[in-house]
Amino acid sequence: MGETVLSRGRASRRPTQWVTHTALILGAFVMVAPFIWQLLTSMKTIPESRAVPPTLLPGTFNLSSYERFFDMVPFWGLLAVSLGALLLRVAGQLLICALAAYGFARFEFRGRNLLFGAFLIMLMAPSQLFIIAQFDLVKGLGMLDTVPAIALPGIFSAFGTFLMRQAFLAIPREFEEAARLDGAGSWRIFWQIMLPMTGPTLAALTVLTSLYSWNDLLWPLIVTSSKETMTLPVGLAALQGQYGTDYPLLMAGSFIVSLPLIIIFVALQRQFFAGIASSGLKG
């Protein structure tokens, strides 16, 4: 992304650079300010958080609201549920989408395009269309209030199937033909040759699916009701329902819960951006 214009006149660009950066920094401030306010408030006392006029910095930087948060919320339990659902959903989705995508990309059979089209349409429709019956199904299977139930519908993804199919189509056929001459079967070719070559796509898909899984609210809210199977967003929303006016507590909690994904994002920016740029479709 560094290949900008070197040939254009330097002097003429100076002023536009200046204006550009001023505007971007102002905008970035609006994007970041709520986070700074959240962090500062999390270290204030309750009266400080309601002060008029507001104080910018807490009187003393105290972490008591973090202690309150960990006392009131079974954080590690919620984290385990959120992580468990995320791992199930990501692993399941990568495997099932990759398999289906390979089938669509490399095999000829009657009605293939029709079936692929049906996949995409079904999985792109708004989730509310399926949720009631999905809930009944999960309930019928006795899976309400379990971690697999949280992950289940998201394992099947139009976006993932589409993206993986693109990745397989981009691999030259010669690789498979050579392997086939060496006597490798379809499964081995898929598993040992084709799948490893889609690394960047798998990475982007992993990152995006993790994001959706971590942030999802409606479905976990519906299929879980006990404290033991709440995800972090559900637990956080419940905390607000109970302690809606303890702002230092709420800011501390929302900060802690957002932090893991923010750290992962900063570390894996390229994969996030690749995933988003390839499509903003819901996963």
Add this chain to the structure above:
Amino acid sequence: MTSTLSGRGANTRPARPARRRGAAVGLLFIAPAFIGLLALYLIPLVRTVVLSLMETGPFGGGKFTGLSNYEALLGDEAFWHALRNSAIYTAIVLIGIPLAILVSALINNARRGRAIYRVLYFLPVVTLPVAVGMVWRYIYNGDFGLLNQFLGLFGIDGPSWVADPQVAIFAVAIVGIWMTLGTNIIILGAGMQGIPEELMEASSLDGAGPVRQFFGITLPLLSPSIFFVSVLSVISSLQMFDLIYVMIGRGSPALDGSKTIVFLFYQKAFIENDQGFGAAIAIVLLMIIMAATAIQFRLQRRWVFYG
């Protein structure tokens, strides 16, 4: 429009038949996904359609009543309010798109610091919507929220943003812009990277300034990406739920004035356990999304430029 990921481009030469062994093996690869599609999507879809035609009680069971749920829905004031609120939310979030175009153009123009700007503008996208809603609910507080205290500096007495039924949906939609800006910037930024540098150079040799280049070259060549972003924005905005749930919440006086379609759906189907009515809402939502998308595809002929 989605083949930009690997940069290799879609090498879609017509597939050669994989020597007839193909069919069976191929179907085997697709089978797990197909079973999931059937059990979790196809059958549920049929069930939703059937449910929407039934009167259901809170304890299951029910009898076929034709279109009575739809009639009740269309006669329900709450539905029309929800529709209005979703429309307002969506329209305001769409205003975020010109903003995203501007920011991506600026980032594209910056010679240094592109990476850090992208990260900063993207932060809200990777933050839990629940957490985002909580922080903004605090900022929006009518008595001691940061926003009203800031407005107070200019002598403006701001309302209780999210407790006031007249303004709550607008306040939530502003957060919607803030939260989706990063996604739009990345998609549009990828589109801008695809604009050939020679075009820019040629035009600046012809004496075009940055503003004329923006309107004459960047904008038309970016229009497919803009179209894509607006289709996605409409689809996801019409499904807004999280922010309403967290920022307004049940029991708030502003809820009726700011409830979206999906919130109404959640309330009817899962709080009041009226599955038939909920199913009818879901079907109507699908029709609205399809209509909105179809309209956008119609209109694109007038303004999207496929060079």
